[in-house]
Amino acid sequence: MLNVEPLENGTVIDHIKSGKGKKVLEMLGISELNVGRVALVMNVPSKRLNKKDIVKIEGAFVSENQTNLVALISPNSTINIIKNGKVSEKRNVILPKVLDGIGKCPNPNCMTNLEHSKMKFLLLKNEEYTCHYCERSFNAEELVRN
Ligand SMILES: [Zn+2]
Known part of the structure; x- marks a missing residue:
């Protein structure tokens, strides 16, 4: 597996359906231009999903409204907000009303x-x-x- 440095501050979108990571980035409108480093790791072995994608966004705490859009593409994704190297918030994605x-x-x-x-x-x-x-x-x- 690729080694991606852990985030100090930022947002991790985990358990993305394999192959959908790029779409998630598009959905959130995230590119290298508007935030810090962004890592997209694809086809990571997962107990729950067999294979999954993970997106790590450095330096941005993506809002709940934004991350809920991920539910449109990959309903079982999970969100971790990392502050000072620690998980400060874990949440599931919910389809927006x-x-x-x-x-x-x-x-x-x-x-x-x-x-x-x-x-x-x-x-x-x-x-x-x-x-x-x-x-x-x-x-x-x-x-x-x-
Ligand atoms: Zn219509």
Whole structure:
């Protein structure tokens, strides 16, 4: 396994579904440009998942609202906030109740795709999202496929 230096201060996103780490970084809008060092470790052996990806972001405490977006891609991910070399907060990711301006409606005839207008999705009880405009329902991963 690759050796990645432990973080002194920052955010670790662990238990990401194998192969989805890059998508997680995209989702969070994280690049080398706007934060400190970022490590993406792929295909790490995991008891729980067999294989997983891990993202480590140095120097940024990613907010709960932000990290909950990870649930759209990899619902079993876990978040560790590291302060002064110690885990100061552990949390799970939870599907956001409302997605405002995030994702793309998979219905090609939806007004949001025709007019490139702002999209909005509301979480349903069965963990699907319904498009605020065309009212069709989709699972989370379908919304963030592209
Ligand atoms: Zn729609």
